[in-house]
Amino acid sequence: MQRIPACCVPETHIEIDGLEVSYAGVPAVRVGSMPIYRGCVTAIVGPSGCGKSSFLASINRMTESVPGCRVSGSVRIDGVESGGDRRRLRSLRRRVGMIFQRPNPLPVSIAANIEAPLKDHGVGQKAERRRRAEQALRTVGLWEEVADRLHKPALSLSGGQQQRLCLARCLALEPEVVLLDEPCSSLDPMATDVVEQALARLRGRYTTVIVTHNLAQARRIADFTGVFWQLGRGREDSLVEFGSTRRVFETPAEELTSMYIGGAQG
């Protein structure tokens, strides 16, 4: 695995330019310009319904399969426009993995959850896939817990374990980018803590974008933060403010931001 130095020198990995996602012709989110830096953790925060999930889904084009959803503008990954036909979509989604709000292991065994996607993507022989699965499970700190029950149903795991399995499954495919949509919102604080530790291990190796309602979590794990707000009432760009997490939280440049992190709204 290629090791990328952590983000002392922010280098743009994904570039958002004039992106708009709309449902049945109604714009849900619009982002004029926003960089996502290589190897860093970028948090997206903002009130419910402001379009964070839509924004995230447009990065790996999960929006394509939502009926009535249209995406315009550009998302460039390493300078290359994302999107295209079925084949390009497949390679895009392999490079840009996604973790959903509710853990969604496949209804097969723990091992098959990781090995079947690898096999489908033509990765190595059985032994190689097994090795990769173990490595991914170790990265998310799940190996010790499941080593003796790899052939048990993945859905028999606890919610937190399931979410870490989903993360391991995503990492085993060696993506460059990991998108997480409120990955801890269905977990208790302890399980959240374990998932966060797993996420911390991704820094530097993967470009991570995480949507979260938990501002403390954003502060703990994100290098950069983008604050989103609903369109309308004169607001033409969903992105209120973007900057290093420290800067955004300590010296917010926008009134909405200080209001939001102060808990006055949202």
Place this chain on the structure above:
Amino acid sequence: MHDLALTAKARDPASLAAVLFVAACWGALAVVSGAGLWVLGDLLLRGMASLTPAFLLGSPADGGRAGGIWPMIVSTAMAMAVCVAIVAPVGLLASIWLSEFSTRGGRTGAAVRVSLDVLAGVPSIVFGLFGYAFFCVALGLGPSVLAGGLTLACMVLPLMIRLSEQSLRAVPVSVRQAAEGLALSRWATLRRAVLPAAMPGVISGTMLSLARALSETAALLFTAGYVMRTPGSLDDPGRVLSVHIYDLAMNVPGGDTNAYASALVLVVALLLVAAGGAALAARRAEFRRGL
């Protein structure tokens, strides 16, 4: 405990309606299970005595009034085997086509679905006539357990396809979304996400269809044959249990004792099919628990 809670609340008129509703539900259950138990009890009472190993393993004598039902058990098993061998794979593939490959809201899919629903409602005697004309005469199979099994397959396929399609459609979006997020191919999505999630339902659908086939009489009267010999191969004619019961009850004076005993065997076979299906489905369900 329940009664206490109910009477305590019954004073208030809103919960009087609730009590009546609950009582009606229990009443309906009592009627249904009462009818079932009555039939079963009647069968047990009249058939149990003659249900001996000699009856199960013996050959019929005196037009079925005496002797056993071994040839019918063999014929039934063979016809059912033919039926499953066709219904399970063809039904599953067709339902996969309907739920996964036919274009959403498209005309072909809609037309196929309507035809299947119509076919599922066609009286079984019509399938019997069709089976006779097509398998026995046109394909030259003659009355045989093979022709009977194929006719049964035609008869229950529409039901099997629709039931299994419903299970496939009921797979939660989150499962398909997971597959999509992993950029799985269509094949892997089916194999690792959709089918494992739908399998318990598909299995129950298959078992329900088989149960229907097992209790079918009319479709087999002309197609499987009437002779009481044990079929030596699929090409031989054979009399299945349900036809045997029909014959004993309608055409053979003094055949009722054996008719009841045979009916008891058929009911036990149905229960075995249902229990087998449930067990198989439960094993698969372990992997999708919590979806």
